[in-house]
Amino acid sequence: MIAFDLNTNDAEALLRHCVQFIPQSDDAREDRRLENALLTLAEALRAHLESE
Template identity: 60%
Template sequence: MHIELDLNQNDLEALLHHCQSFTPASGDSREDGRLADALQALTEALLEANASQ
């Protein structure tokens, strides 16, 4: 999947902060695991995109 975001630096940093600090706690361990994995993938993509600018 390819998703493109046009974020300014402040928005990028805010999104990264929330991705890195949020702990899923829905009570469904499978759903929490999927969300944690998705947040980790988003964090890595944001950091990589930011480094290449």
């Protein structure tokens, strides 16, 4: 479980970065891991924003 202590503006800004970021390294496996981690973080941020 991820718990956030973020105000709405900060949470929304972080969510935008999670959704818009495109990994561009030379390692496809690492890019996929980062993409999956950012998707998980985005889901947690959405849940946080809905609970406010």
